Amino acid sequence: MKKRILAVVCACALTVSMLMGCGGKEESGGSGGDGGDTIKIGTLYPLTGDVASIGQNIMRGVEFAVDEINEKGGIDGKQIEIVQGDSAGDTKTGMAEAERLITQENVVAILGAYQSSVTEVVAQVTERYQVPLLTAISTADSLTESGYQYFFRLAPTNSMFLRDMIQSVVDFSGQNPEVKAGSIAVCADNTLLGQETAEWAKYFAEEQGIEYLGEVLYTKGAADLSSEVVQLKDLNPDVLVVDNYISDGILLTKTMAEQGYKPGIMIGKATAYIDPSYIPAVGNACNGIVTAAEFNPGTKGKEISDAFEKEYEVAMNGHSAEAYTAVWVLKTAIEEAGKADREAIKDALTNVKIEGSFPGGEEIILPYDTIEFSNMDMNGQEHTNTNGGATLTILQIQNGEYKTVWPLEIADAELQYPASYE
């Protein structure tokens, strides 16, 4: 019997050693797709799942920029090849996809991700593999607080959003004494972003000497917001700061109209209030609502946004404009690096400084004129590789159309006050 067991063990060992012989072909070199005819760039956005529509909108911006660059001859004669990853809005999948892009597809850099929780995990992966990760969209402040060397953020952070929103309100009341800005309250969903919005609103309100009355938080995807609106009515702030996902934003606006609650200024943190489906869904009830925006089609980059709209039949918004710009930033960095090498691109991104227009002459379509990634101290927190110069514009919906009302120098309309909601 012992002999037979021995035979079995031997057979096992043989099988295993045979299996070991046939592996080990896949892994590729460390520094990425230099030497091929194309430069491979990975994207990691949610293309499926509950935020898929946002991810697909982002991808339009990416594609549009890549097509433009490739038509103009690519990067040093090499075409850009986009390798799409799908995070499905899930951290586990996001991590696996990042590893696939890096080790299987051998991309030189990754653009992504959307949700801050996914970005947080992916940033750790790219840090370990030493691959540059450039996010155009993720706004959570905490992302750049970990000291990552390979993670770059183009988007303004949440604190920058609130800084500009509160500043605009102060400017409005400075310009027109009728505009009351003595107190502030927040209505947001109870998630990372909503909580940060309330936190920063409080921080900047106190900095500006505005009374902070408190926040009303609800569960994302709410079925009813009546009691929340009643609470807001009770607080009765001069300025109502709102941060909602699209379905909640629509519901909130409608509930406020039903209950006849009309705060003098209602200012949104982009998201719902610049979504293409917002105005059609609520009709006249949105007139007078103010919102921050990462991009304002009226002022800069009109040709680009028109061409974009013609191609996709959707207007360019903050997400697609930022995704578009991120590709151009990466292109500039790769050119400056002189080769499609991960380490060189990371160094180039650290040093890149784009003022007014990209080296080829294309203008920056976002509201600000300088893009650079620097380490900076923001409200007492150390941030690495953040685009500190990013600013926002403030729009107001007037007669169903977005009008720029802030910064005051580039405003194409005056603030309608108090907001009419009709």
Add this chain to the structure above:
Amino acid sequence: MKRKFGSRQILLLLLIVIVALLPLYVQSTYTITICIMTFYMASASLAWSVLGGLTGQISLGHAAFMGLGAYISTLLLVNFNVSPWISILIVFVVVGAITALLLSPCFGLRGPYFTLVTIAFGETFRNLFTNWEYAGKGKGILLPYGEDDFGLMRFSDKQSYFYLGLGMVVLIYIIVKMIDKSKLGYGLKTVREDEDTANAIGINPWKYKVIATFISCGLMAVCGVFYANYYRFIDPEIMIQTQSVEYLMPAVIGGIGSVTGPLLGAVIITPLSQFLNATLSSIAAGSNLVIYAVILIVVILFQPRGIMGWFNGSKLKAKIDKVFDSIDGKLFSKK
């Protein structure tokens, strides 16, 4: 006749050895990543199956119990520098006890009513952690970054997590298998098949459900420790109810009620869904989900008892059993 240690066990050991040697001949880290994900899903599904499969109490709150384990171990690590290895024991006992205590008044509820209660508990925990300052609120907790440290379960290479995950899945599989074959297991299955009869023959359904909850949720919390230390970032979203469905899926495909079912289910659907995602979503986003859904529908429609449910009653199994028995006979017969 089945033996305690026969050809089946040898085959299983061989399988484990082959899987354990995988990192040596597959150098692709992506493949290793998928393996780790599979180990994790299999472990979670096995843990779920103690309550959902063996006892027949379908829970949709297990993501929250996993999250509870992840949070407890992470908070212990961050604030008190307690090694995750020690946390494994702590969370097993603590989460097991908490859930058994919380759910014990609900065991009178049957079928979908019990399921609804577990959803409610899951969402309660998620909301608790979303609003709890100490646990980082909605921002979650990032595990400390730094040098590799075995004691802190922190590795920069995938292989270490691979073996950690493999160890976890083997351990949980053995535990669940042992329960299945024990007196406890028969008690649980009796409760599943007919609670009233169980009561009549002296098996107290309430007591058995408490034990099953303790073990199931405790093991789930252990998976949470692995999750936290592997992904190194946790937030309240890991507790969301749709995640619970993901843990239940391998069991449904593989076969609820069989121990091998959840394991087999995870081995099939985790790589499959990742493969479909990687290959198809760049061509037409979402088409991977269509194919995935079709596979699920086909299985549920034609094989509601899952793969193992079909296999256990099939002629194939009888044939395979015969082969194994004859090998056993030859190998171990005493001349």
